[in-house]
Amino acid sequence: GEDVEQSLFLSVREGDSSVINCTYTDSSSTYLYWYKQEPGAGLQLLTYIFSNMDMKQDQRLTVLLNKKDKHLSLRIADTQTGDSAIYFCARGVSGGYNKLIFGAGTRLAVHP
Amino acid sequence: EAGVAQSPRYKIIEKRQSVAFWCNPISGHATLYWYQQILGQGPKLLIQFQNNGVVDDSQLPKDRFSAERLKGVDSTLKIQPAKLEDSAVYLCASSLRQGAYNSPLHFGNGTRLTVT
Numbered sequence: 001g002e003d004v005e006q007s008l009f010l011s012v013r014e015g016d017s018s019v020i021n022c023t024y025t026d027s028s029s030t031y032l033y034w035y036k037q038e039p040g041a042g043l044q045l046l047t048y049i050f051s052n053m054d055m056k057q058d059q060r061l062t063v064l065l066n067k068k069d070k071h072l073s074l075r076i077a078d079t080q081t082g083d084s085a086i087y088f089c090a091r092g093v094s095g096g097y098n099k100l101i102f103g104a105g106t107r108l109a110v111h112p
Numbered sequence: 113e114a115g116v117a118q119s120p121r122y123k124i125i126e127k128r129q130s131v132a133f134w135c136n137p138i139s140g141h142a143t144l145y146w147y148q149q150i151l152g153q154g155p156k157l158l159i160q161f162q163n164n165g166v167v168d169d170s171q172l173p174k175d176r177f178s179a180e181r182l183k184g185v186d187s188t189l190k191i192q193p194a195k196l197e198d199s200a201v202y203l204c205a206s207s208l209r210q211g212a213y214n215s216p217l218h219f220g221n222g223t224r225l226t227v228t
Binding site: 004040041042043044045048088090099100102103104105 | 116152153154155156157160168203205216217218219220221222
């Protein structure tokens with residue numbers, strides 16, 4: 001299977017919470033990242049979590065890490081139309097000079 | 113600060129032709145990356161430079177792709193000859209240094225290549 005897997009599509013109502021999930025296979029990854037890509041643009045780093053952490057919160061964003069299940073999630077509270085984008089999960093390769101392995105991305109659609 | 117600049121934004125070529133992409137990283141960023149993003153997939157690292165030296169080109173198809181970073185600043189990525197499967201967005205990214213979580217990658221807007 002793929003190294004980093006994500007569901008392809010998520011649709012939520014404006015104001016609701018969004019939860020985007022990611023699973024990975026290599027438990028040696030030290031850091032895990034969430035990037036956002038808007039149409040026609042490059043990737044923008046949203047947040048990251050160190051592998052010895054279970055949770056990280058940054059304003060509307062909450063990252064949860066379950067190391068046992070190799071599962072990472074990104075929760076966006078009070079989702080807005082401006083949050084519509086593709087969200088990529090990525091893992092850092094140990095000793096890999098900042099090399100990142102990306103998932104295929106989850107397209108988040110926010111509707112009124 | 114100015115972001116990562118890439119040109120051109122779009123390029124359409126026929127198979128077997130050659131093409132080159134240009135990237136200007138954020139000033140002072142020592143590490144530069146070229147990623148290939150095929151439609152519906154996540155970005156895949158092609159090559160990584162530390163200053164003007166290559167630190168990882170394990171996924172670069174060296175029979176047709178080449179890249180250089182002269183003077184440790186700007187970089188060019190070339191494909192010669194192009195194949196249909198090279199159709200993708202080519203993303204350039206830079207970071208202040210390598211191997212550190214607090215040295216995030218900054219991406220350019222990419223060059224969309226279509227090979228017909």
